[in-house]
Amino acid sequence: MKKIQFYLALTLFVIATSCTNSQNFKSVEVSEFKSSIEKTNDAQILDVRTPGEFAGGHINNAINIDWNGNDFDSQISQLNKEKTVFVYCLSGGRSKKAASHLKELGFKNIIELNGGYLAWSKANPSTDSTWTGMTLENYNQLLTSEKTVVIDFYAEWCAPCKKMAPYLDKLSNELADKVIIHRIDADKNKSLFNKLGYTGLPVVLVFKKGKLTFQKNQYISEDELRKAL
Structure with a gap:
């Protein structure tokens, strides 16, 4: 009986893992996110923060589509679903939701930045060329x-x-x-x-x-x- 339960659990795990892998969505650390962008021609980099956050600093060549905006879906339709989309927000919460939604919309390959722009800025200090806000x-x-x-x-x-x-x-x-x-x-x-x-x-x-x-x-x-x- 125990063996049957073990093999059943193992089978369910393999199925779940296969489904996850087929979704073509993964969350990666800064180094992999950056290297993947550098290896991709005309990379689609999606910043899902607010316009105010975007104006305060963003990854080079990123486009800004606010995840909490009223027209997210209409704006996102401008992107190529067949090409990789690199998604990030400030710390990772919104980008993970956005990435899951992109998967539902049929995007083939989605890479999300774990830790968001905060992690990117920490790993790439030159991103913030000038000090802003409280000293x-x-x-x-x-x-x-x-x-x-x-x-x-x-x-x-x-x-x-x-x-x-x-x-x-x-x-x-x-x-x-x-x-x-x-x-x-x-x-x-x-x-x-x-x-x-x-x-x-x-x-x-x-x-x-x-x-x-x-x-x-x-x-x-x-x-x-x-x-x-």
């Missing part, structure tokens, strides 16, 4: 306070960030005499975000007398943050 010096000044300082790196498109925003505003008012909460838009302060080495959102940091006492690079509940304070 590192100004950021460090935010941390010097007798009060507990909370830093929240967020973005307008980030769903977990939006979920956290109401209770962060509430805590900012409720604990104003003890705590300072600074919400920093990662898109508008990309140079700082990259310099600090973060690769995803949200990022929540707690500093007490200038020393980091808590850090989390994902959604955090109100109760968890209260405990950290």
Whole structure:
């Protein structure tokens, strides 16, 4: 009986793996993403971030079609389904959804950048030729306070960030005499975000007398943050 169950499980695994491979979609690290682009003539590079994010810096020769825009499908129809499409966003969330959708639309070969533009910028510093947004010096000044300082790196498109925003505003008012909460838009302060080495959102940091006492690079509940304070 156990052997039958084993072979059944093995068969299902092989079928699942075969289906995955037939989908012609894979997520790769920066080095493979870059080398694949360099080996492809007239590579179709798709940036699915917002126009504002795209304007702040992007991979050379990329075209911008906002995944959350109203006309994504109509714009994407301009691409050649028979040729490889290289897809990326800021950190990987939107590009994975977009890549799956492209597969449904019939695109033959899709390569998605794991870690997104944040990972690309970190591996290719020359991408950001000039510093934009808050300086590192100004950021460090935010941390010097007798009060507990909370830093929240967020973005307008980030769903977990939006979920956290109401209770962060509430805590900012409720604990104003003890705590300072600074919400920093990662898109508008990309140079700082990259310099600090973060690769995803949200990022929540707690500093007490200038020393980091808590850090989390994902959604955090109100109760968890209260405990950290």
